[in-house]
Amino acid sequence: MKQLHKNIFVSLFFVQSSAVIASLGFVHALIYIVAIIWSLYYAYTHLEQQENSETLKNTILGLGLILFFPQLLMESMFSSLISLLAWLLVAMNISLKTRRDLYFSILGTFVLILYATATQKQSSILLYLSVYTLSSMLLLVHNYFNTLLERSQIKHLSEAKTATLYLSVIITVIASFIYLLVPRPEPMQIGFLPAGGEKYYMDKSWKKEATNKKGEAPEQNRYDNESLQKKMPNPATNAQMGNTYPLEPTISQKSFQNRLVFYMQGSQPQYLRGMVYDYFDGKQWMQTDRVLEKLLLKDQEISFTKTSKKSKKYTITVETTPNRAKLIYTPTNISRLYFPGSVIARDKMGTLYAPHALKQKSFYSVDVESLWIANHPKLRFSTLHNKTAYLQLPKNFSKKIQALAHKIANKGTDLEKSMAIEKYLRNNFNYSLETVFAPKGEDALENFLFHSHYGHCEYFASSMVLMLRSVNIPARLVHGYNATTYNPITGFYEIYRLNAHAWVEAYIENVGWVSFEPTSTYVLPQKKDAINNTSQELAAYIDTLKKMEQYQQYRGVFKDIYSYGLAVAEAINNIIFMIGESMLAGAKLIAYFLIHIGIYLLFLALFVFYLWHRYSSFFYQWITAREISSCQDEQYRMMHQSLQKLFAHYGSELKTGETPLEYAKRLSLEYPEFQSVIQAFYTAVDQKSYYKHMQDIDAEKMKSLALKLCQITKEPPSFIERVKRILQGSKF
Amino acid sequence: MSEEIIKELDFVDQFLKKLTLKKSILILLVILLLIAYNRGIALIYALVALIVATYIVAYFVPIYALRSVKVKREMKHAVTQGESLKVVYRLSHTHFFPRYMVMLQDILPFVGYAKNDFLIPVLKNNTSIEYQFICKIRGEHSLGPIVLESGFPLGINTSKMILKDTCDTVLVYPRYFPLKKMPLHATLKYLHQGDYPVEKTSGVDEFIGVREYRFGDPVKHIHWASSAKAGELIVKEFNDVSESSITIVLDLHRDKNFGKGEHTTLEYAVKITASLAVYALEHNITLHIYAQGKKRVALQNLKGKEHIKRVLEVLARVKSDGEQSYEHVIHRLSHVSGNATLVLFQNNETLDKTVTELEQKGYNIILCNFKTYSFKHVPTPSSVKHYRYHNRNYYEIVCGANIEEMFS
Structure with missing residues (x-):
């Protein structure tokens, strides 16, 4: 009988272990690793014996099934099935004797890896993927060597192991080139899984309320009417409801952890819109009133307008419940929402709410259509019923600021005036997170505009809103997250706590609400002109991570490892990019020469x-x-x-x-x-x-x-x- | 599961057998690419990149691996069947990087199976392989060309290089066994070389000289004149013509060779012929060998040791490729003196009539009769049966019989 050699079993162990860790996570995979070691050892020691191992195999499969059902109650169907597949691999190991068994086993591990690549959003999967590739390569080389050895007249030859190592390095380098330098097309999204997670969001009272209003078309500005706008905001109520947004948050830098909040998958960077504030009392922003309209979802789906062909799909996955836990953060101008629930709510500014706090691993999708004016995103629903509410200025508002606003925006249309103020703030002030952790106290805005010239985004956004209002342009402050940190390794935009951001929406006559970004270093989501290759995206990603490095949650030696890791990744990427660029230039030269x-x-x-x-x-x-x-x-x-x-x-x-x-x-x-x-x-x-x-x-x-x-x-x-x-x- | 269902599912098994690693990886690649394109999942693109890189490496490395590799085969060009032949393969290449998992294939028909593979795990600048082959099949064999094969690292793509310069030939002489006594001794003629004469019934004796009388010499052979001169009894010595000449006729008809490999009727016949020939030439007996294959074999009047090599070379090359019937070949031997010993091989047809005619002419017949049905089966060790029928020596040989016992 053609037998499998010892080195095949060792390689198979690494193949299976890396696949299981990648798909189930390191902690969950420990039990499987023990089972894999035992089953492979059993198979190896019983290789030459013809004894029937069906009973043992069935016992392991039975155990897998017993664990499958309770897991199904606690976790998603997919993750439960993947665990079952891992048990199946262990059971298959017991009777591993022929090459066909081996190939089936490799196929099984490949399914695990495929699941891991589709679900895991952390860059660490790249490590497991590398181990998997290397060990698979070793396994196939061992297998091929043994096949040749069976044919050979001379047996008992030792294998050249170093050759496999060289080849693995070559394969990794070629794969890196392909992965980093070849541009990727936009996804087709056929059979797209729009919403899900491990929680379904529903509320009976909300549903009842929504059902009573059934038949009324959901319109963006239904609440934007005179009667509601006349109400003045109540700071106490707002604070109680968590609707206030202080200009100077009190956060301790020591306790601050820059955790991941969301992952976003989509073709372009976006600003995820959260709460929109219209009232500023000098210290904090508030909403004048918040009345929530309840909207019924049909099959986890709701349309706000007809979805055009130009619209793009974005999926947002919750990694850590954000501060405003019920908010459904979405990009601007969504035409359709897919949400794992039966009912949602919407306020007068267009912000969406879930019935309960969003749980980790929940994900929802939106269809987004981008509208632009002068390279600024424009909102689709752009009616203004109560102009005075958006022209509100705080009591004892600084005359200097008003004078400054008039000085900057002294001519042109409202759009030109708004852009002038935006440009002034972007060009003359520096962005700094220092003011987040060390508040400047009273007259913070005046200090920012006339003395310090640096600050965090709320300073920029608040200054711009107030300056716009000073020149009689209705404006409001938007709080949300900027989803611009694209991780090309995983293909997801990563949204950290430090990506929480404030920007401005101004109402321009005959145009509507337009977004502005007064904060320097931030760039409003732009139309993608050219497809960047992965290497360029990776460079941008590493650059962003380096900027956030000091606020990472890692401490001590882990922080050093993190820093070194970033430096190494940057160096490798730069080398590949440089070589790639040189090769491209060389290819162009050769093409020119040939022509x-x-x-x-x-x-x-x-x-x-x-x-x-x-x-x-x-x-x-x-x-x-x-x-x-x-x-x-x-x-x-x-x-x-x-x-x-x-x-x-x-x-x-x-x-x-x-x-x-x-x-x-x-x-x-x-x-x-x-x-x-x-x-x-x-x-x-x-x-x-x-x-x-x-x-x-x-x-x-x-x-x-x-x-x-x-x-x-x-x-x-x-x-x-x-x-x-x-x-x-x-x-x- | 019933057998019918298993039979119905047989196509799955057939499909899996056809599914090579190369095809599987390509299919997997296409599927992954579609998934990645549909969902835009970056890590699946990473998997695609890894598989593409693996495929590129596995495709091009074997092509590079065989460049500039040279092989030289060193060996003796003539060897006797059953002996071991040392073949040395000297491989070399001039490139800096060693080659891995190179398979050397050589066609050595004398071994008994067509291809002989040697795996070279690491081929550095100069590598040698030595291997001892047992030459099982006699004949003039064309060796090679040597084929180098490399599928390193995964066997997805296998490149082959046929080294045409390595074609060579080797001559494997037929194996012969020592005879303890010549079958001619078994005839009923008087022989005068031993102390005990036996009855002589036919044949012509040739006077070769005189010698001292030994007990048992017939009185009529006493040379009285010489005895008188010598003062003791001197007898005339005769040499039987049939003893000093042996004629072997081989059957090379294309349809009359039964069996496989080294167990064919022709191989047995050649072995017997070689043994008889060597014995005859070593004992100064005149030898004739006739056969009619594609080419005619006619070795006539050979006498003396110096002809042994020539006879073995001719016997090494004989093949069952003729079209003339055996009887026809035998009938053409009319010029051979009628009192010779004739060795014939009977395959399927009965030669009784021909043999009787030859006996009547005075031939001393040794008939080796192959039981052809036994050559269709696996060889089974047995003894050669020897009969004496009238004046004829009759040997019955089955496949696997120990023919070395024939004349012992």
Whole structure:
């Protein structure tokens, strides 16, 4: 029986372990790793035994099924099935004896890896993927080596392990080039899984309320009417409801952990819109009123407007419940929402709410259509019913700020004025997170605008809103997250706590609500002009991570590892990018060269080929004669071989299995004028080969015969015939 | 599961057998690419990149691996059947990087099976392989060409290089066994070389000289004149012509060779012929060998040791490729003196009529009769049965019989 060798079992252990860790996570995978070690050891020790291991196999499968059902109650169907597959692999290991079993096992691990790549959003999966690839490679090489060894006459050969290591490195490098440098197309999203997670969001009272209003079309500005806007905000109520947004948050830098809040999957970076504030009392922002309209979802789906073909899908996965836990953060201008629940709510500013706090791993999707004006995102629903509410300024508002606003926005349309203020703030002030952790106290905005010239985003956004209002342009402050940190390794936008952001929406006459970004270093989501390659995206990602490095949750030695890891990743990426760019430049140069000079080269090549075709026989004759002349007395075989090459050039190759005498006979027919010389020479070769005792064949005579044979000339095949032969793979 | 269902599912098994690693990886690649394109999942693109990279490496490394590799085969070009032949393969290449998992394939027909594979795990600049082969099949064998194969690292793509320069030939002489006594001794003629004469019934004796009388010599052979001169009894010595000449006729008809490999009727016949020939030439007995294959074999009047090699070479090359019937070949031997010992091989047809005619002419017949049906089966060790029928020596040989016992 063809047996599997020990090294195959060792490699298979690494293949299975890396696949299980990648798909189930390190902690969950521990029990499986123990089971894999045991099952593979059992299979290896029982390899030569014919005993029936069905009972043991069935027991393991039974255990897997017993664990599957409770897991199904606690976790999603997919993760439960993956656990079951891991148990199946362990059971298969028990009876691992043939190569077919091995291939099935590899296929099983591949499914695990596929699941991991589709679900895992952390870069650490790349490590498991590398281990999986390396060990799979080793496994297949071991397998191939053993296959060859079974064929070989000489057994007990040791394998060249270092070669596999070199090849793995080469494969990794090539894969990195392909992955990092080849641009990727936009996804098709057929059979897209829009919403899910491990929690379904519903509220009976909300549902009842929504059902009563059924039939009314959900319109963006239903609540944006006069009666509601007349109400003044109540700070106490707002604070109680968590609706306040202080200009200077009190956060301790020591306790602050820059955790991941969301993952977003989509084609372009977005600003995830959260709460929108219209009232500023000098210290904090509030909503004048918050009335929630309840909206019923049909099959976890709700449309706000007709979805156009231009709209793009975005999926947002909750990693850590945000501060405003019920908010459904979405990009601007959503036309459709897919949410794992039966009912949601919406306030007058268009912010969406879930019935309960969003749980980890919940995900929802939106269809987004981007609208632009002067490179600024524009809101689809852009009616303004209560202008005065958005022109509100705090009591004792600084005259200096108002004067500054008038100075900057002294001419042009509202849009030009808004852009002028935005430009002024972006160009003259520096972004800093220092003010988040060290508040400046009263008159913070005045201090920011006239003294310190640096601060965090709320300073920029609040300043712009107030300056816009000073020049009579309705404006409001938007709080949300900027989803611009794209991790090209996982393909997800990563949204950290530090990505919490504030920006501005201003109402421009005849245009509507337009988003502005006054904070320097931040850039509003732009239209993607060119497809960046992964290397460029990775460079941007590493740059962002470095900026956030000091606020990472890692401490002590882990922080150092994190820093070094970033530095190494940056260096590798830069090298690959540099080489890739050089290769691209080289390819362009070669293409240019070929286009401009290639035609001449082609003619030259044809001319050289023609010369070769015409005169190569002379060359071969000369070479053969030279070889024969240099032969020693007893090197009759070498003479034979040299002549063989010459005759092969004429198309009379020595056929497989042809003896010298048979060859001579054939040559005699082809070259009848040399028949006697051919017969004499090859008979001598034959006799010299077998009858060494025969001394009557003179070496000099053989040489002279061979040299006579060199004089054979034959018209080479026609030019076309030769080209045909070359195309057919023949040497001549 | 019933057998019918298993039969119905047989196509799955057939499909899996056809599914090579190369095809599987390509299918997997396409599926993954579609998934990645549909969902835009970056890590699946990473998997695709890894598989593409693996495929590229597995495809191109074997092509590179065989470049500039040279092989030389060193061996003796003539060897006797059953002996071991040392073959040395010297491999070399000039490139810096070693080659891995190179498979050397050589066609050595004398071994008994067509291909002989040697795995070279690491091929550095110069590597040698030595291997001893047992030459099982006699004949003039064409060796090679040597084929180098490399599928390193995964066997997805296998490149082959046929080294045409490595074609060679080897001559395997037939194996012969020592005879303890010549079968001619078994004839009923008087022989005068031993102390105990036996009855002579036919044949012509040739006077070769005189010698001292030994007990048992017939009185009529006493040379009285010489005895008188010598003062002691001197007898005339005769040499039987049938003893000093042996004619062997081989059957090379293409349809009359039964069996496989080294257990064919022709192989047995050649072995017997070689043994008889060596014995005859070593004992100065005149030897004739006739056969009619594609080429005619006619070795006539050979006498003396110096002809042994020539006879073995001829016997090494005989093949069952003729079209003339055996009887026809035998009938053409009319020129051979009628009192010779004739060794014939009977395959399927009965040669009784021919043999009787030859006996009537005075031939001393040794008939080796192959039981051809036994050559269709696995060889079973047995003894050669020897009969004496009239004046004829009759040997019955089955496949696997120990023919070395024949004349012992």
